[in-house]
Amino acid sequence: MKLSLVIPTYNERENIRGLISEVLWEFKANKIDGEIIVVDDNSPDGTGELLDEILRKNRKVRVIHREEKMGLSSAVLEGWKIAKGDVLGVMDANLSHPPDKIKDLLWSIEKGKADFAIGSRYVRGGKIMGRSVGRNAMSKLANLVARVFTNVKDPMTGFFMIRKSCIKDVELDPNGFKILLEIIIKGKHKNIQEIPITFVGRVEGRSKVGISEIFSYVKNLIGYASYQKLLSRDLMMFSFAGLVGTILNLSILYFMTEIFGIYYLISAVFSFSIAMTSNFFMNKILTFREKITFNIGRKYLQFVSVSLVALLVNLTFLFIFTDIFGIYYLISQAMAIGVTALINFFGNKIWTFSK
Ligand code: GDD
Numbered sequence: 162m163k164l165s166l167v168i169p170t171y172n173e174r175e176n177i178r179g180l181i182s183e184v185l186w187e188f189k190a191n192k193i194d195g196e197i198i199v200v201d202d203n204s205p206d207g208t209g210e211l212l213d214e215i216l217r218k219n220r221k222v223r224v225i226h227r228e229e230k231m232g233l234s235s236a237v238l239e240g241w242k243i244a245k246g247d248v249l250g251v252m253d254a255n256l257s258h259p260p261d262k263i264k265d266l267l268w269s270i271e272k273g274k275a276d277f278a279i280g281s282r283y284v285r286g287g288k289i290m291g292r293s294v295g296r297n298a299m300s301k302l303a304n305l306v307a308r309v310f311t312n313v314k315d316p317m318t319g320f321f322m323i324r325k326s327c328i329k330d331v332e333l334d335p336n337g338f339k340i341l342l343e344i345i346i347k348g349k350h351k352n353i354q355e356i357p358i359t360f361v362g363r364v365e366g367r368s369k370v371g372i373s374e375i376f377s378y379v380k381n382l383i384g385y386a387s388y389q390k391l392l393s394r395d396l397m398m399f400s401f402a403g404l405v406g407t408i409l410n411l412s413i414l415y416f417m418t419e420i421f422g423i424y425y426l427i428s429a430v431f432s433f434s435i436a437m438t439s440n441f442f443m444n445k446i447l448t449f450r451e452k453i454t455f456n457i458g459r460k461y462l463q464f465v466s467v468s469l470v471a472l473l474v475n476l477t478f479l480f481i482f483t484d485i486f487g488i489y490y491l492i493s494q495a496m497a498i499g500v501t502a503l504i505n506f507f508g509n510k511i512w513t514f515s516k
Pocket residue numbers: 168169170171172173200201202230231232233236252253254255257300317318319320338363367368369370
């Protein structure tokens with residue numbers, strides 16, 4: 162199979178020559194029929210001129226010059242537009258991604274194990290080196306949020322390959338930094354394989370992620386939420402479980418207090434616990450479709466923790482609405498329930514029941 166590997170560049174003069182020669186070496190050593198497409202956004206540091214020089218000596222290297230900095234995702238898409246390969250790939254220019262994994266990603270597709278191969282830092286064997294604690298935390302957080310949409314462990318990586326046919330006629334939004342997540346959600350692939358890589362924080366130059374990237378990430382996520390119908394199915398099941406739990410809660414509270422004459426606060430603790438347990442089982446089986454026994458102890462504890470956090474937030478909101486804004490307490494509670502339900506749903510979806 163032929164591979165078209167896109168390398169987007171913006172101010173990568175110190176890195177690009179070394180990377181290209183490593184990639185070409187990998188192509189040769191592993192008999193890979195590949196081409197490199199570098200997409201440069203008129204880098205002020207002269208990356209473009211250097212590329213033209215490299216280009217003259219190499220038939221396997223192609224270059225697209227764009228007028229101005231237009232973002233990573235659009236650079237990748239633009240590169241793929243002129244690709245001749247059956248497999249489309251991308252990697253960073255700054256040696257963060259290991260060229261010796263190119264063959265592993267490609268072979269996973271060639272051998273039919275996957276039609277989408279992802280160089281992953283968060284599967285067993287994957288690693289991150291030389292990146293600041295802050296950057297790592299940000300990456301972890303973005304990952305956690307993405308769990309709402311996918312089970313892929315590293316949907317933010319910038320190193321992956323996909324069969325061209327999987328994105329044929331798929332409309333991809335070129336805004337922002339996170340093209341992989343977009344393809345995971347919208348692509349027509351059937352099997353994704355994550356292959357462990359070691360990511361090395363950049364040695365030369367500076368990272369180009371800023372506040373605007375974070376904004377566009379959030380904006381994209383909101384768009385995906387409406388795109389994915391799966392989310393609403395889960396939400397409906399979750400609400401159904403919640404309804405059953407509420408009915409249980411109220412009837413147990415009533416019976417214990419009125420029929421057996423138990424002090425109402427004690428009844429309340431009891432009925433709350435039973436409702437929560439019922440919620441747990443219903444969500445485990447119905448909403449998130451797991452086997453009853455799978456990791457049951459750990460998951461129950463996680464579920465309880467999420468419930469407690471939600472309860473705390475519930476009480477806080479209740480207090481703020483009632484005591485600070487002077488809203489009638491039953492109305493406050495009705496408003497607080499919305500927030501609480503969202504915490505419960507998303508907390509359990511991305512943490513307790515994440516695959
Ligand atoms: N053409 C073009 N235009 N290239 C760009 C642009 C742009 O506007 N912005 C960045 N690039 C190129 C860089 O030159 C580099 O080759 C690659 O895209 C990644 O940019 P970095 O600045 O190195 O990004 P990073 O290290 O912060 O982010 C990397 O890691 C993230 C996960 O931790 C990238 O691989 C991201 O895709 C990845 O999500």
